[in-house]
Amino acid sequence: MLSKYYAQALHKSLQGRNRESVDALFANFIAILRAKGHMSLLSYILKDFARIRGKEEKYNATRITVADKSAAKRYTEEAAEYAGQAGFEAKGAIIEEDLSLIGGFRAEKRDMILDRSFKRMLIELYRKFIAA
DSSP, X not given: OHHHHHHHHHHHHHTTOOHHHHHXXXXXXXXXXXXXXXXXXXXXXXXXXXXXHHHHHHHHSOEEEESOGGGHHHHHHHHHHHHHHHTOOOTTOEEEEOGGGOSXXXXXXXXXXXXXXXXXXXXXXXXXXXXX
16 A cells, blocks of 8 residues: 555656656655665555556547447548647547447547547437437
């Protein structure tokens, strides 16, 4: 449990730093671990730190979900057009497949969703028919 706290503290203190200050900060971090007698936790701290970074990278990554992976290239290009308007880029995005989309694509990054799927369009059409 203590290793998670150390990992979170290390992660927060490393954000927005350049290479030289990171080296100095990490040296100070190791010195603190030695002084407190917690060097045996270092491997656990590094594992927890990697887990935190992985979650952060996954959260910050752009994900494009398509109904058919064979059409992924076309939808990635189309998503790139719309993504500029939405504030995120489709280049280097993680491509996922979801057959329930029927067609089109759904792009996600952090809390932004750009849904140009046929599923969404059909649901909207269905709701209009029901409402009328």
